[in-house]
Amino acid sequence: MKPEKALIFELSKPGRVAYSLPECDVPETDAASLIPEHLLRSQPAELPEVYEVDVIRHYTELSRRNFGIDNGFYPLGSCTMKYNPKINEDVARFAGFAKIHPYQPEESIQGALELLYTLQHDLAALTGMDQVTLQPAAGAHGEWTGLMLIRAYHESRGEKRTKVIVPDSSHGTNPASATVAGYETITIKSNERGMVDLEALRAVVGEDTAALMLTNPSTLGLFEEQIVEIAEIVHEAGGLLYYDGANSNAIMGITRPGDMGFDVVHLNLHKTMSTPHGGGGPGAGPVGVKSKLIPFLPKPVVSKRDDGTYYWDYDRPQSIGRVKAFYGNFGILVRAYTYIRTYGPEGLRRVSELAVLNANYMMHRLAPHYEVAYPGLCKHEFVLSGRKLKEYGVRTLDVAKRLLDFGYHPPTIYFPLNVEECIMIEPTETESKETLDGFIDTMIQIAKEAQTDPELVKNAPHTTVVKRLDETTAARKPVLNCTCG
Amino acid sequence: MKHRYLPMTDQDQAEMLAVIGAKSIEDLFADIPAAIRYDGVLPMSERMSEPELLKHMRALSDRNADFDRYASFLGAGLYDHHIPVVLNHVISRSEFYTAYTPYQPEISQGELQAIFEFQSYICELTGMKVANASMYDGSTALAEAAALASGATKRKKIIVSRAVHPEAREILLTSAHGLDLEVIEIGCVNGVTDQEALAAAITDETAAVLLQSPNFFGCIEDVKAIEPKVHQHKALLVMSVNPLSLGLLESPGVIGADIVVGDAQPLGIPASLGGPTCGFFAVSEPLMRRIPGRIVGQTVDKDGKRGFVLTLQAREQHIRREKATSNICSNQALLALCASVYMSTMGKAGMQEAALLNVRKSHYAADRAAKGSLSLPFSAPFFNEFVVKLPEGTNIDAVNRKLLAAGFIGGYDLGTAYPELQGCMLIAVTERRTKEEIDRFIDELEAIV
Numbered sequence: 001m002k003p004e005k006a007l008i009f010e011l012s013k014p015g016r017v018a019y020s021l022p023e024c025d026v027p028e029t030d031a032a033s034l035i036p037e038h039l040l041r042s043q044p045a046e047l048p049e050v051y052e053v054d055v056i057r058h059y060t061e062l063s064r065r066n067f068g069i070d071n072g073f074y075p076l077g078s079c080t081m082k083y084n085p086k087i088n089e090d091v092a093r094f095a096g097f098a099k100i101h102p103y104q105p106e107e108s109i110q111g112a113l114e115l116l117y118t119l120q121h122d123l124a125a126l127t128g129m130d131q132v133t134l135q136p137a138a139g140a141h142g143e144w145t146g147l148m149l150i151r152a153y154h155e156s157r158g159e160k161r162t163k164v165i166v167p168d169s170s171h172g173t174n175p176a177s178a179t180v181a182g183y184e185t186i187t188i189k190s191n192e193r194g195m196v197d198l199e200a201l202r203a204v205v206g207e208d209t210a211a212l213m214l215t216n217p218s219t220l221g222l223f224e225e226q227i228v229e230i231a232e233i234v235h236e237a238g239g240l241l242y243y244d245g246a247n248s249n250a251i252m253g254i255t256r257p258g259d260m261g262f263d264v265v266h267l268n269l270h271k272t273m274s275t276p277h278g279g280g281g282p283g284a285g286p287v288g289v290k291s292k293l294i295p296f297l298p299k300p301v302v303s304k305r306d307d308g309t310y311y312w313d314y315d316r317p318q319s320i321g322r323v324k325a326f327y328g329n330f331g332i333l334v335r336a337y338t339y340i341r342t343y344g345p346e347g348l349r350r351v352s353e354l355a356v357l358n359a360n361y362m363m364h365r366l367a368p369h370y371e372v373a374y375p376g377l378c379k380h381e382f383v384l385s386g387r388k389l390k391e392y393g394v395r396t397l398d399v400a401k402r403l404l405d406f407g408y409h410p411p412t413i414y415f416p417l418n419v420e421e422c423i424m425i426e427p428t429e430t431e432s433k434e435t436l437d438g439f440i441d442t443m444i445q446i447a448k449e450a451q452t453d454p455e456l457v458k459n460a461p462h463t464t465v466v467k468r469l470d471e472t473t474a475a476r477k478p479v480l481n482c483t484c485g
Numbered sequence: 486m487k488h489r490y491l492p493m494t495d496q497d498q499a500e501m502l503a504v505i506g507a508k509s510i511e512d513l514f515a516d517i518p519a520a521i522r523y524d525g526v527l528p529m530s531e532r533m534s535e536p537e538l539l540k541h542m543r544a545l546s547d548r549n550a551d552f553d554r555y556a557s558f559l560g561a562g563l564y565d566h567h568i569p570v571v572l573n574h575v576i577s578r579s580e581f582y583t584a585y586t587p588y589q590p591e592i593s594q595g596e597l598q599a600i601f602e603f604q605s606y607i608c609e610l611t612g613m614k615v616a617n618a619s620m621y622d623g624s625t626a627l628a629e630a631a632a633l634a635s636g637a638t639k640r641k642k643i644i645v646s647r648a649v650h651p652e653a654r655e656i657l658l659t660s661a662h663g664l665d666l667e668v669i670e671i672g673c674v675n676g677v678t679d680q681e682a683l684a685a686a687i688t689d690e691t692a693a694v695l696l697q698s699p700n701f702f703g704c705i706e707d708v709k710a711i712e713p714k715v716h717q718h719k720a721l722l723v724m725s726v727n728p729l730s731l732g733l734l735e736s737p738g739v740i741g742a743d744i745v746v747g748d749a750q751p752l753g754i755p756a757s758l759g760g761p762t763c764g765f766f767a768v769s770e771p772l773m774r775r776i777p778g779r780i781v782g783q784t785v786d787k788d789g790k791r792g793f794v795l796t797l798q799a800r801e802q803h804i805r806r807e808k809a810t811s812n813i814c815s816n817q818a819l820l821a822l823c824a825s826v827y828m829s830t831m832g833k834a835g836m837q838e839a840a841l842l843n844v845r846k847s848h849y850a851a852d853r854a855a856k857g858s859l860s861l862p863f864s865a866p867f868f869n870e871f872v873v874k875l876p877e878g879t880n881i882d883a884v885n886r887k888l889l890a891a892g893f894i895g896g897y898d899l900g901t902a903y904p905e906l907q908g909c910m911l912i913a914v915t916e917r918r919t920k921e922e923i924d925r926f927i928d929e930l931e932a933i934v
Binding site: 004005007008009012016017018019020021022024025026027028029031034035036038039040041042043044045046047048049050052055056058059060061062063064065066067068069070071074076079081082083084085087089090091092093094095096097098099100101102103104105107108109110111112114115118121122125126128137138139140141143144147148151171172173175176177178179180181182184185222223225227228251253254255256259260270276277278279280281282283284298320321322323324325326327328329330331332334337338340341342343344345346347348349350351353354356357358360361364365376377400401404409410415429430431432433461464465466467468469470471473474475478479480481482483 | 486488490491492493497498500501502504505506507510513514515516517518520521522523526527528529530531532533535538539541542543544545546547548549550551552553554555557559561562563565567569571573574575577578579580581582583584585586587588589590591592593594595596598599600601602604605606608609610615616618619621622623624625632650652653655656658659660662663664665705707709731732733734735736739748755756757758759760761762763773779780781782783784785786787788790791792793794796797798799801802803804805806807808809811812813814815816817818819820822825826828829830831832833834835836837838839841842844845846848849866867868882885886889894897916919920921923
């Protein structure tokens, strides 16, 4: 059995230091004579006392207990775990990007502003929108921003619309964002083909409809073939169409949300544009809009003067206001821009073609062994059901845990909610046929193990640093820190 | 097309299409109606080779005046602190930065433990009982705090001091519009919140009182003095704090705050034109199940071994959908790790020493400024930022351009956000500034005005 890993707090030994600060070169006045004593800390914060080698070994050991894309295949559906290029990381660390302040004189950050301006333009071209804001920090933040734009648009026309429609296959952030933007959510069922049911849509659309939020291709990996009709139904009722860009990796250069009829779109740069997920952020969720929504964009936007210089444009009287301090997650935007320039438009189209080819190939090879939820063409991802294995007492969760023993990150499981024992697989374009075949063969082997040795699967993983963890007790009797709890 | 990130060969492609039973890749897109297909090449930035791209990015970068080449006296919520060298080495480990949110705990123990330690650090520093795994930034965290307070108290009125960061107040207003909250602003006296006006504004309808300390002007608010009044009306006390200042200043937990938020940027995170930074969010125990975002908890595995998992997920959007406490999903995990490594590196003594260096250097700078032709409009105690008033009619934008020519990034023009403070500059002095730089900066500023 591998030993437990100590917490950094448990390594502390009074008297050790890992820092190096300059000697004080100004008068060494007592804190208490500069700041009234009642405002000063009565007890010092009990932070650990370690030296630099402890710090490095501690976090290196933690990193070895973690799995990233650089460790292996990561077919996590709806998350687009593609390779995170190293040039992006190097470039974002250039002093001219990492060590600058948004309140500096504009003339001293022209390079940064040009980058932002160009990225706004590129993302608008890619999505078929007229203008883009780069402020939102993540996908869900983009959704909320987009819905606030939709709200401002309706309010500017004197209309009070209260409802946002989402399909049952939508991301949980969609209804949650609608709530935060002050909307009521209506969930509509998908039809037997996994698509939006037009009759169900017609039944709920009305003069109180603010927007329909749609992911296309959907979280089932299916392209909404009737998207033009869907857009017409919503627009005829005076509602707007919101595009959740989580699945944009399937369509770059092939079709654009703007041409499908969408009015607002967000992109997850940490998915489509290869910026790293960082173990759960930081991401970036830029929002693009059609021209009628431009006046409401968050301020500032980056604009260009006739003389070719760039500036923060705050003169936007109808703006919804600000959604993020300063100007969004610039360091992520630098990476995304770098990524775009490694491919150019034709390369990005090829990215989407190969993401879709890889997904269809995997789906076809796995179809005899797992049930394909919606047979036919898929886009960048597809959904299997593991329900055939239930007769052996094996569930999708067990399959996922067994994959860990073979060095794979499992697919997304139990989402979307409308497929029983759901397994959602997204290979991305940066994986080779050999990698895909290796994973497929392992999935087939696990399906066989489920019949011949179900306990082996149900007790997985067997090779990880910890075995299955007691999540129930964690929630019932929470231990959330090691200091005050 | 050959590309270094794409492994597909012609042979692979032919074999894979054969398995699928398709003639061409084009067949795989037959489900997209012709009317909405994009024909042609998108009008966007062209492809570059790796050497060309490096050169291009270097050229863009070089057109920005960075803190390595210019001594920065600019703060206003984003600071030029020393970043210990080890930080970049740790967050460059790709097992951390190329991982997704730790949904599979057995292969994510490193990230989960790192976040658990981050939560522990934030609790220790703020004196609060529960902290989450991070927020987008300090400003959005403040807006989330207002939302939490409204939900917890079933009240709609939010009181916020005008000494809270102007951008945080703007975000609060945007968010309040969505949630139908009323925001009441309280003015300032001598660089701190007008306590009399604040006390008068608090009623039984108040959901929360939002204060920042050190506030936007760098001044330290006497929050303890107003705390009884807030709680007497059963409103929640929300404090936005600079985490580095807590090396020296009283912890919000001892002061009696119910929610503590802030931005971890001073803890080793590059300024990066304002983002990404990392917000933190801590609460008292009764609010634990209302906290937004991810939380990591300690548990045991089947063998009884200690391990960590994402927990209390019943609050979150992927479970609760429209009934979630917040829509937040991704946060700023990698930068929470960065801040944790900073706190591990600085440790108990280093956090105090760094905070004290900031106080001493900024006070030295303020003394120098006051001795010459500049004046200090406020006398309230401050941490590492202070306000100077320049002579009547001074255009601070023009002053800052001249300072830039002299090798300095000057302070923040307070007139931008506070019409009553025209001609006032907010100056930040961190441990990175030497006495010699401070002397030259003040001399230059005096010479310009």
